[in-house]
Amino acid sequence: MVIYRLGVLTLLFIMNWAARLYRKAGPHEALIVYGSATRGGSRSGNDGVAFDRNCHDLSLELMSFDVAAATGLYTKQGVA
Numbered sequence: 001m002v003i004y005r006l007g008v009l010t011l012l013f014i015m016n017w018a019a020r021l022y023r024k025a026g027p028h029e030a031l032i033v034y035g036s037a038t039r040g041g042s043r044s045g046n047d048g049v050a051f052d053r054n055c056h057d058l059s060l061e062l063m064s065f066d067v068a069a070a071t072g073l074y075t076k077q078g079v080a
Helices: 002-021
Strands: 022-024 029-033 049-051 055-059
Touching: 002 022
Parallel strands: none
Antiparallel strands: 022 049, 029 055
16 A cells, blocks of 8 residues: 555646646747757747756747937938
8 A cells, every 4th residue: 555655646746847837828929948858858849848957938029119309300312
């Protein structure tokens, strides 16, 4: 009975460890995976999923900002 419980605990520990390494990008995100794949991680293709410790989320949401030119700026052709 003790061996059975130890096996279940080991399996739960391995599943928890693997779940913490699994990263999936959202619909408006990209995963930037960096580092060497030979150091224990694997790189993903174009599916937006990474199973790696070295990855960073990058938001692809649109950002808007106002660009207001100072008054009195003209081109050589005289256009404001």
